[in-house]
Amino acid sequence: MKRKLKDKISICEVFYVNKEKINAVKKVMKPNETIISLAQTFKVLGDPTRTKIIFALSKEELCVCDIAALIGISQSATSHQLRVLRNMKLVKYRKEGKIAYYSLDDNHIRNLFDEGLRHVEE
Amino acid sequence: MKRKLKDKISICEVFYVNKEKINAVKKVMKPNETIISLAQTFKVLGDPTRTKIIFALSKEELCVCDIAALIGISQSATSHQLRVLRNMKLVKYRKEGKIAYYSLDDNHIRNLFDEGLRHVEE
DNA sequence: TTATTATATGAATATATGTTCAAATATGAT
DNA sequence: ATCATATTTGAACATATATTCATATAATAA
Numbered sequence: 001m002k003r004k005l006k007d008k009i010s011i012c013e014v015f016y017v018n019k020e021k022i023n024a025v026k027k028v029m030k031p032n033e034t035i036i037s038l039a040q041t042f043k044v045l046g047d048p049t050r051t052k053i054i055f056a057l058s059k060e061e062l063c064v065c066d067i068a069a070l071i072g073i074s075q076s077a078t079s080h081q082l083r084v085l086r087n088m089k090l091v092k093y094r095k096e097g098k099i100a101y102y103s104l105d106d107n108h109i110r111n112l113f114d115e116g117l118r119h120v121e122e
Numbered sequence: 123m124k125r126k127l128k129d130k131i132s133i134c135e136v137f138y139v140n141k142e143k144i145n146a147v148k149k150v151m152k153p154n155e156t157i158i159s160l161a162q163t164f165k166v167l168g169d170p171t172r173t174k175i176i177f178a179l180s181k182e183e184l185c186v187c188d189i190a191a192l193i194g195i196s197q198s199a200t201s202h203q204l205r206v207l208r209n210m211k212l213v214k215y216r217k218e219g220k221i222a223y224y225s226l227d228d229n230h231i232r233n234l235f236d237e238g239l240r241h242v243e244e
Numbered sequence: 245t246t247a248t249t250a251t252a253t254g255a256a257t258a259t260a261t262g263t264t265c266a267a268a269t270a271t272g273a274t
Numbered sequence: 275a276t277c278a279t280a281t282t283t284g285a286a287c288a289t290a291t292a293t294t295c296a297t298a299t300a301a302t303a304a
Contacts, residue, residue, distance in 0.1 A: 043168025
């Protein structure tokens, strides 16, 4: 063993934990709330139905029924998912009579989405 | 009613579906497999534990036990999540004796991650 | 060989989540 | 007022998923 024992500590009952590396990363680790928010944002984009909705809204402002017809799910399911997206501030809507027109609330989302597409489409 | 009835059709038993808009979006809609892959990628990033792992690995190559110690979860849970990330080709590893050193497999992920952070941190 | 260590894996459990169904609002037309 | 339509909402159900625990590999040391 070449390394000094000081560099290794025992947590989780396993040796060979490199303390320096861990501290280096800990120093730049984002605060927990940031991580939670980030994970939530990704999670919301991580359902095919919502992914389709976001994609559609990135092209056109659409009403609930248009979205439902477009992606082929019930109007109720659409509304439920739109609420999730609304709560995360990813979409907004304006009302015109009975009809609610939804659109993207944030341009970051478009970028995030495009970056994701680039990853998937290579 | 000013618009011609032709533009409105009845799907899901609701009127006021705008056929033109739907067709316009349908034309540019990504194929289902693309949507599924995209959603899967986002979903994998959408769990706080995995988010932390990805963040850590974006800074340092780390072994399983380092990761576990760093984010404060069990080695088993870490290993399970690393498998998820491995399956999605988001991380790779090299073995040095008993130790498995993990790192990011793909730079797109770093960009995706940074774009997400920008959205969250404003 | 046996012992130790780092990681992986399978089963079980508890929790989260997406859809459906039914019913409730909300708005406009008759 | 009543009727029709667009959307929302709550409850129920079924499925997915993250963690834990116990055990199994894999690699090295003694």
